[in-house]
Amino acid sequence: xxxxxxxxxxxxxxxxxxxxxxxxxxVEADGDFDKAIEWLREKGLAAQTKKAGKVAAEGVSFAMAAxxxxxxxxxxxxxxxxxxxxxxxxxxxxxxxTVVANENPADVEALKNxxxxxTDRTVADVTADKVLAIGENIQIRRFVRYxxxxxxxxxxxxxxxxxxxxxAVEGIDPAKVVELGKDVAMQICAMNPTYLDKSDVSxxxxxxxxxxxxxxxxxxxxxxxxxxxxxEGIVMGKLGKYYEENCLLQQxxxxxxxxxxxxxxxxxxxxxxxxxxxxxxTRFATGEGIEKKEDDxxxxxxxxxx
Numbered sequence: 001x002x003x004x005x006x007x008x009x010x011x012x013x014x015x016x017x018x019x020x021x022x023x024x025x026x027v028e029a030d031g032d033f034d035k036a037i038e039w040l041r042e043k044g045l046a047a048q049t050k051k052a053g054k055v056a057a058e059g060v061s062f063a064m065a066a067x068x069x070x071x072x073x074x075x076x077x078x079x080x081x082x083x084x085x086x087x088x089x090x091x092x093x094x095x096x097x098t099v100v101a102n103e104n105p106a107d108v109e110a111l112k113n114x115x116x117x118x119t120d121r122t123v124a125d126v127t128a129d130k131v132l133a134i135g136e137n138i139q140i141r142r143f144v145r146y147x148x149x150x151x152x153x154x155x156x157x158x159x160x161x162x163x164x165x166x167x168a169v170e171g172i173d174p175a176k177v178v179e180l181g182k183d184v185a186m187q188i189c190a191m192n193p194t195y196l197d198k199s200d201v202s203x204x205x206x207x208x209x210x211x212x213x214x215x216x217x218x219x220x221x222x223x224x225x226x227x228x229x230x231x232e233g234i235v236m237g238k239l240g241k242y243y244e245e246n247c248l249l250q251q252x253x254x255x256x257x258x259x260x261x262x263x264x265x266x267x268x269x270x271x272x273x274x275x276x277x278x279x280x281x282t283r284f285a286t287g288e289g290i291e292k293k294e295d296d297x298x299x300x301x302x303x304x305x306x
Contacts, residue, residue, distance in 0.1 A: 071151025152181025171274025
């Protein structure tokens, strides 16, 4: 019986087992999914089938500047913080980041189908091996790649937060701006800005913020009676504060809070005799947005002994 790639992919999604093993299972089972799963269990892959259903909300966010200058930040999740600190897991994350740097995959699915370093197997297949070896579900969640400019990584608390800063530098030795990049990355880690620059804030967001500030004044007896022109002036001041809190370049520089990040970058560029532009940044907080499953341990044990 001919086994389609779609069938193989479906079984892989059901079990989390590698593509080659899924294909073998379907061939042995003449395309019957239940029998294929049973075949996988008999081959010792049942552990992964069970693990694949577990929520992977821990793990690490890893950032690096590769030898070719490409910057990569990636989040790979595990079920527990204990596994996230495992050297095998951390080595796997670094290898996958290297694939991103060298192969420039379009998305996570393309990354999974890329060749794993030093093997003729895919990242997805090796991921399946790691699940079995480590004993937990592992998920490659997301990544960002910067192919140009100067890229400076920062990893906080062993991967609880990862930051990658991308800068365009002209007329300056890139090595002289690495410290600046680290300072900016640490700022991003601590302050978690939403935008790079105030010009990135959409009119829709500004209108909403203005609406909120006007509503606050309308509910304040001391402010409600003030002339509309005065209220507009107050709102504009509030918007300036919004930029300072949410836009990286307008934030007060953490090492010298009397000047903005933008001013600090410009001052250093002038001192070094060239130009420095912070072009982009990415900040990953490991597990953010993942709803962690609260396991009923007693119920799980009871189900296992039935």
